[in-house]
Amino acid sequence: MDQHVAEAIGRPDLIRLDDRLLCLRFETMKVVSALAAVRHLLDTGVVRRGDTLLDSSSGIYAYALALACHRHGMRCHIVGSTTVDHTLRTQLAVLGATLEQMEPSSDLKLDQKRRVERIHEILAAHPEYHWMRQYHDDIHYLGYRAIADRVHEETGGARLTVVGGVGSGASTGALTRYLRDRDARTPRGAAGDVDLVGVQPFGSLTFGAQHTSDPEIIIAGIGSSIPFGNVSHELYDTLHWISFDAALAGAVDLLRRHALFAGLSTGAAYLAARHERERRPGRTVLFIAPDTGHRYVDTVFARHDEAAPLGHFTPQDIADQTELTLPWSRMPWNRRSHPPRESTSMESLTT
Ligand SMILES: Cc1ncc(COP(=O)(O)O)c(C=O)c1O
Secondary structure (H helix, E strand, C coil): CCCHHHHHHHEEEEEEEEEEEEEEEEEEEHHHHHHHHHHHHHHHHCCCCCCCEEEECCCCHHHHHHHHHHHHHEEEEEEEECCCHHHHHHHHHEEEECCEECCCCCHHHHHHHHHHHHHHHHHCCCCCCEECCCCCHHHHHHCHHHHHEEEEEEEEHHHHHHEECCCCCCCHHHHHHHHHHHHHHHCCCCCCEEEEEEEEEECCCCCCCCCCCCCCCCCCCCCCCCCCCCCCCCCCCEEECCCHHEEEEEEEEHHHHHHHCCCCHHHHHHHHHHHHHHHHCCCEEEEEEEEEEEHCCCHHHHHHCCCCCCCCCCCECCCCCCCCCEEEEEECCCCCCCHHHHHHHCCCHCC
């Protein structure tokens, strides 16, 4: 029996959509990651019960950290982006977490930059606060080990392609790292049998697409305008850049075809996963669904009549980022270890 609701929420569902397409479905991803991260900080004496944990979030991590703080008797302070909605604001307030929300902005870069600046101001005033640095501190990988073990057991060691949106990089990176570790340790397995496909919005710097932009809107939770230490570039085999319109069509199709109600980054991952499934017979494709569709009722699902059929979209195969084209581009990454040239300087944002 679980000792706290965070443990139940952190456990994802593993759903077979067809013979070679699986969905790892979270109600709210990152709860398991935040729980393990906070437990690690307590166990190693970096923080003590009652201390204040601080971070910036577009929503999902805020909720996860608030639950982990509730579980472990910590205080929680969040600098939230404009994508933190009324439901989440209200829950955070009742949970006892404090939230500072940035002014509305459709500019991802500005929004992230302002949040990081605000964190530095808060730390200057409260040096005793602990900054969780979900984008940079790899303690956020730890919680995904148990999920990787479960995926490994339930898929019977099938040759897997993992597909997921890349924000901090922790979920896709950790799952794949731990799955490859498991593979390396099983007699019939071979390290590298797990392929990793990352999904990005246009405009994201993480894999070098900062010169492009999506006219419609940002996809909450994925992409970045600043370099993130938790993205392990060398884990990714393939990248997909997917526009808002295509992600919307994916999210609507996923609900129509499979009755699975999930958010926009899931819609994008589903589209990429279906493509990889067709492209690579012999592999089972597992895509990550990090949140439910509730936040997207007005912006996505109410527009279901506008959703183009999935057949309307095919990715443009590109060799490098100069060829990036909306609505959808696909590029081999081949586990290159280096980040794109523009992101080699980590500036003061990583500190
Ligand atoms: C909706 C959504 N999808 C995908 C992601 C990406 O997850 P990660 O930060 O583990 O890369 C996030 C992260 O916040 C998210 O909120």
